[in-house]
Amino acid sequence: MRNLLVPYACAGALALAASAQGAPPAAHVDEARLMASTNERNAGQWLAHGRDHSEQRFSPLAKINAENVGRLGLAWYGDFDTRRGQESTPLVIDGVLYVTTAWSKVYAYDAKTGKQLWKYDPKVPGEWGVNACCDVVNRGLAAWQGKLYLGTLDGRLIALDAATGREKWSTQTTPKDKPYSITGAPRVAKGKVFIGQAGSEFEQRGFMAAYDADTGKRLWRWWVVPGDPSKPFEQPELAMAAKTWKGEWWKKGGGGSPWDGIAYDPVTNYVIFGTGNGAPWPQSIRSPGSAENNENLFLSSMVALNADTGRYVWHYQFTPNESWDFDGTQQITLADIEIAGARHHVAMQANKNGMFYILDAKTGKLLSGKPFVPNINWHTGLDPATGKPKINPEAIYTEDKGFVVIPASGGAHSWHPMSYNPLTGLVYIPTMYGNYPLVAAKEDDNPMGQKLSISMRKGLAMPVQRINTGYLLAWDPVEAKEVWRVSFEAGRGGGTLTTAGNLVFQGNSKYQELAAYRADTGEKLWSMPVQTGIVAGPVTYEVDGEQYVAVSAGARAGFSVNYYSSNGSRILAFKLGGTAKLPEPAPPVPQVLNPPPPFGTPELLTRGADTYNRFCGTCHGTDGQSRGMFPDLRYSAALGSREVFESIVLGGALAANGMVSFKKALQPEQVESIRAYMVSRAIELKNNPPQNAFGLSATPAPAGAAASPSSNAGAAATRSDATPARDPR
Numbered sequence: 001m002r003n004l005l006v007p008y009a010c011a012g013a014l015a016l017a018a019s020a021q022g023a024p025p026a027a028h029v030d031e032a033r034l035m036a037s038t039n040e041r042n043a044g045q046w047l048a049h050g051r052d053h054s055e056q057r058f059s060p061l062a063k064i065n066a067e068n069v070g071r072l073g074l075a076w077y078g079d080f081d082t083r084r085g086q087e088s089t090p091l092v093i094d095g096v097l098y099v100t101t102a103w104s105k106v107y108a109y110d111a112k113t114g115k116q117l118w119k120y121d122p123k124v125p126g127e128w129g130v131n132a133c134c135d136v137v138n139r140g141l142a143a144w145q146g147k148l149y150l151g152t153l154d155g156r157l158i159a160l161d162a163a164t165g166r167e168k169w170s171t172q173t174t175p176k177d178k179p180y181s182i183t184g185a186p187r188v189a190k191g192k193v194f195i196g197q198a199g200s201e202f203e204q205r206g207f208m209a210a211y212d213a214d215t216g217k218r219l220w221r222w223w224v225v226p227g228d229p230s231k232p233f234e235q236p237e238l239a240m241a242a243k244t245w246k247g248e249w250w251k252k253g254g255g256g257s258p259w260d261g262i263a264y265d266p267v268t269n270y271v272i273f274g275t276g277n278g279a280p281w282p283q284s285i286r287s288p289g290s291a292e293n294n295e296n297l298f299l300s301s302m303v304a305l306n307a308d309t310g311r312y313v314w315h316y317q318f319t320p321n322e323s324w325d326f327d328g329t330q331q332i333t334l335a336d337i338e339i340a341g342a343r344h345h346v347a348m349q350a351n352k353n354g355m356f357y358i359l360d361a362k363t364g365k366l367l368s369g370k371p372f373v374p375n376i377n378w379h380t381g382l383d384p385a386t387g388k389p390k391i392n393p394e395a396i397y398t399e400d401k402g403f404v405v406i407p408a409s410g411g412a413h414s415w416h417p418m419s420y421n422p423l424t425g426l427v428y429i430p431t432m433y434g435n436y437p438l439v440a441a442k443e444d445d446n447p448m449g450q451k452l453s454i455s456m457r458k459g460l461a462m463p464v465q466r467i468n469t470g471y472l473l474a475w476d477p478v479e480a481k482e483v484w485r486v487s488f489e490a491g492r493g494g495g496t497l498t499t500a501g502n503l504v505f506q507g508n509s510k511y512q513e514l515a516a517y518r519a520d521t522g523e524k525l526w527s528m529p530v531q532t533g534i535v536a537g538p539v540t541y542e543v544d545g546e547q548y549v550a551v552s553a554g555a556r557a558g559f560s561v562n563y564y565s566s567n568g569s570r571i572l573a574f575k576l577g578g579t580a581k582l583p584e585p586a587p588p589v590p591q592v593l594n595p596p597p598p599f600g601t602p603e604l605l606t607r608g609a610d611t612y613n614r615f616c617g618t619c620h621g622t623d624g625q626s627r628g629m630f631p632d633l634r635y636s637a638a639l640g641s642r643e644v645f646e647s648i649v650l651g652g653a654l655a656a657n658g659m660v661s662f663k664k665a666l667q668p669e670q671v672e673s674i675r676a677y678m679v680s681r682a683i684e685l686k687n688n689p690p691q692n693a694f695g696l697s698a699t700p701a702p703a704g705a706a707a708s709p710s711s712n713a714g715a716a717a718t719r720s721d722a723t724p725a726r727d728p729r
Contacts, residue, residue, distance in 0.1 A: 027093045027143040027162030031190060035266060044542025046092040049140050049185040050417070051539070054334045055263045057419035058498050059540045063547040064576060065501030069516045069526045073578030075548060076114025078107065080569040085135040085535070085629070086554035089185065089417065089495070090571065091143055092541035098162070099552060099571050100138040104152040104182075107571070108165060111550075112543040114573060118165035120150075128154045129658030130619075131179035133201045135629055136658070139260065139415070139536075140185035142193060144213050149193050151182030157195055157211055171216035173197065173209060180204060182259075184329075184415075187271075188213060189264035189307060196258030200276040200327070205250075206257035208273055208303075210310060220310030224256030224275045224298050225249070237312045241297035246289035249296075254286070255279030256299045260415045261329040263347065268362050270304040270313055272347050274328035280453035281409075282440035283323045284398045291396055295320035300328040302349065302357075304364060314364030319353050321391050324378055324438065325409035326353040333420050333427070339367055339478055348477055350418055350429045352411030353378065355389075358477060370480035372473065373412040373433045378405055399440045406467070408434035417495035417537035419504070424474075424519050426483055428496040428504045431473040435466065472496070472506055474522055484522035495537025497549070507534020509555055514538065514572070531585045532568030549574045563631045564589040591632075595683050596640040600676030608677030611670050615662060624681040634682040645675045 029047050036042055037052035043060045050057050064072065080086065084102035091098045097111040104124050108117040129136045132153055142149040147168060148160045155174030160167060173195060174180035179202040186195045193211045200206060206224040211217065223234050226242040228250045233239050245254075261274035278286050278299050287296055300319035305312060319326040333348045339358070347361045354376045358368040366387035379389035397403040416430040438454050470492040474483040486493075491510025498504045504517045507530070514534060515527035533555030540549045554569030566586040600608070613622055619630040626632035638644045647653045649671045652661030662671075 024094055025146050025163065026096060027091070027098070027146055027148060029093060029143040029188075030145055031266070034189075044547070045094070046090065046539040046541050048091070048142065049089055049187065050263075050331070050333075053189065053264050053266055055331055056333055056335065056422070057417055057496065057537060058421050058500075060500045061540055061542055061547050062499060062501040063542070064499070064503065064540070064549065066503055066518050066525060068576060069501070069503060071576045072516070072526055072528070072549070072574050073576075074528065074580040074582065075573045075575040075578040076580055077573065077582060078109055078114055078116060078571045080107070080554065080571070081105075083554075083565075083567050083569055085137045085567075086552040086569050087137040087139045087183075087415070087536050088552045089140045089537045090539050090550055090552065091141055091148075092539060092550070093143060093162075095543050096162075097541075097550060097571070097573070098141055098143070098148055100140055100150065100185075101552075101569065102136050102138065104136075104138045104150060106141065106148065106150055106160065106165065108162075109571065111541060111548065111573070112546075120160055120165040120167070122150070122152045122156065122158060124153045126656045126658045127652075127660045128181070130660045131199065131202065132181045132183065133198060137183050138185075139183060142186040142188040144188040144191070144193070147213065149186045149188060149195075149213070151184065151186055151195050151197075153181050153183065155180050155182055155197060157182075157186065157193065157216065159213070159216060169216040171211060171218070173211075173218075178202075178204060180257075184260040184262070187262045187264055189266070189271075190269075192219060192307065194262055194264065194271050194273075194307075196260075196262065196273065198257050198259035198276075200253075200255035200257040200259075200279045202279065203253040204255060204257060204279055205253045206255060206259075206276055208258050208262075208271070208305065208310075210271070210307070222303075222305055222310050222312070224258065224303075225254035225296070235312065244293060244295040244297045246287045246294050249287045252286055253279045254296075254299075257329075259327070259329050261332050261349070263332040263334055264307060265304075265334055265347070265361055267334075267345055268304070269307050270361070271307045272302060272304045272332055272334075272361065274330060274332060274349065275299060275301045275303060276327045276329055277325045278322045281323060281325055282397060282438075282453050283321050284396060284440050285442060285453045291321055291391060291393070296322060300326050300353070302328060302332065302347065302359060302364070304361075316357070316359055316364050316366060316387070318349075318351050318355065318357065318389075319378075320388060321396065323396060324353070324405045326351070326378075326411065327414075328352070330411075330413055330415065331417050333418070334361060335420055335422065337425075337478060348420070348427065350413040350427065350431075350475070352407070352414055354407045354412040356427075356429075356475060356477065356480065368477070368480055372429065372475055372482070373407055373431065375406050397438050397440055399442065402437055402439040404435050404437045406435045407432065408436035408468075409438070410434065410436070416493070416535060419496040419498040419537075420477075421498040421504075421519050423500060423502075424498075425476065425478065426519065427475045427477050428498055428506070428519075429473045429475055430470075430493045430495060430506065431485075432470050432492065434468045470510075472504070472517070472522075474504075474519075486517060486522055486524065492533075492535070494533075494535040494551075494555075497538040497540060499540060505538045505540075505549055505551075507536070507538070507551055507553065509533035509535070514549075514551055514553075514574070528574070530568065530572060531582060546575055562588055562591065563626065563628055564591065567628075591635045593635055593682060593686050594637070594640075595634070595679050595686060598676075598679055598683055600673070600680075604673050605677050605680055607670070608673035608675070611666070612674045612677050615665060616674065624678055633678050634685050636678070639675055639679050639682060642672060642675065646671055649674070
């Protein structure tokens with residue numbers, strides 16, 4: 001505790017000094033302030049996840065603008081103590097920047113100087129990481145009347161004192177015996193905290209809930225999909241929803257987790273949110289039967305509830321018959337726009353399924369639905385009478401018939417925040433365009449891990465060339481057309497921020513930089529390399545008359561294939577004339593490729609490949625090709641010992657670091673087949689060294705070196721902050 005007392009003491013002293021001088025208390029956010037987010041006091045704040053209730057991510061600040069942005073420089077930075085992915089949008093309130101990191105940790109910084117004020121660690125158990133679909137990330141906080149609200153990976157909702165970082169209360173929002181997680185940012189309005197959860201890749205049933213901001217008591221809960229129809233439904237509309245499901249869906253959970261994309265609309269007093277994909281993915285397994293009247297409500301939908309009571313108001317289902325991982329959980333942006341000469345209060349979303357939607361926020365009526373990427377093939381158009389998509393029958397894949405879907409299951413737009421500039425009338429979308437082959441595969445005998453029920457092992461031939469590209473898209477929502485784009489080729493762009501200075505800010509993975517573009521034309525005006533990829537959404541704020549731009553950096557997957565090397569995780573703040581410098585990047589942690597002699601029959605290797613890709617590939621990479629989020633097992637010294645390998649896979653020797661025991665899922669002979677397969681993959685890599693592999697060395701070990709189980713096998717064992725280079729957290 002000695003290391004924690006100093007930040008707490010400093011923070012407490014700052015709070016007392018502020019109180020003595022009549023300054024506002026820390027994170028003093030209320031409804032009146034959120035509603036007045038553009039007045040003189042609040043224009044320089046970032047009060048909520050999307051800046052205010054509108055979720056537009058538009059700032060009225062213009063001291064940094066298209067004419068002077070070229071003078072932008074680094075003002076300060078703060079390093080994080082984790083090398084996992086960073087997806088958080090900071091809050092900046094009255095001179096303090098609050099940001100979350102991987103493993104649900106929270107930091108507070110002086111927003112002008114970068115001095116760390118305090119840090120909070122909820123101590124998420126490392127073994128819970130296996131229940132997270134896509135890394136142990138966190139996307140941010142909510143603030144209300146001196147408290148900060150954090151959703152943790154293991155399903156807790158925690159209130160912190162914003163001045164000190166001390167915990168005020170903690171509520172377990174999800175069943176502790178189910179693979180639920182929270183990665184998204186809560187929202188707060190009228191003294192209520194709204195939060196969903198993640199996990200539709202597992203056997204799960206999603207829900208949205210509201211909690212008392214003062215006490216953490218749950219006020220209401222709304223289930224996304226119906227449960228067992230032989231039992232009473234928790235809410236009336238689930239009886240309607242149950243008519244759109246077939247088979248025994250409740251035994252598999254159904255899915256629908258609202259893991260991101262929550263908005264509170266003060267005009268209607270509705271909580272409007274998006275719901276997740278089906279669990280498992282293929283409808284042919286999850287809800288078998290004809291496609292007719294099998295829409296599977298309320299998957300992949302936008303739903304509006306009364307914020308006070310949680311009562312259902314309206315919904316629009318983006319993707320009926322959902323089978324392609326097309327969550328509807330992307331950011332929901334509220335705005336007042338003119339369509340066909342009439343003014344409308346709307347909710348807008350660039351959906352994962354490739355369609356840009358505009359809905360009337362009061363009624364849920366579809367006002368516009370247009371593709372923002374080309375060649376969408378999962379539907380053949382929207383029914384003009386109902387607004388429903390007409391599902392392409394070929395897109396309903398089964399165990400015997402595959403389908404190559406456009407856009408890919410990664411989505412045309414995922415969680416990466418878009419922004420809307422009311423001055424240009426444009427929406428700035430982090431866009432991906434790709435295709436992906438899908439085949440159904442039953443996984444009823446898999447007692448743990450993700451339940452996608454898809455297979456790449458069936459050899460589905462790609463009838464078209466693989467598509468994989470990313471770009472920043474400026475989209476006119478009224479005219480439903482592209483205005484300009486900036487391509488990253490196979491790279492990806494992060495979340496966007498737009499300002500009254502005619503600017504759009506976005507980080508990317510291709511150039512590992514933060515960049516600024518003219519909001520009206522897309523001309524690139526400024527960029528700065530930051531030593532790592534950026535996927536999070538930037539923010540802007542003002543302190544003592546100076547405007548800053550800040551962003552969380554650190555993208556694990558996709559740019560580094562060395563799990564043990566740093567991914568440059570830090571918070572970065574920029575201002576005009578900033579002169580701070582980043583330290584030289586840490587050198588890659590060397591790894592030695594030293595596989596033992598090959599063993600096993602061809603049949604054993606085939607079984608090992610199938611078993612590995614089913615149980616291990618989600619984390620460690622298909623066919624052993626790690627992308628850096630987890631260790632590359634081809635380099636593991638544990639391959640040299642059956643006993644050591646089994647102690648990890650079955651015995652849980654590294655459970656504290658997230659590598660849980662697979663004793664419930666695998667038998668020793670299956671584990672041995674995995675080891676044989678990975679040895680063969682390691683030998684193949686040794687004989688064909690990678691070209692330009694960032695952070696890896698395929699250099700063989702020195703002559704006579706043994707494949708000692710004590711080197712890489714134990715490298716992930718420490719959680720100590722004193723050894724960050726080897727700390728997998």
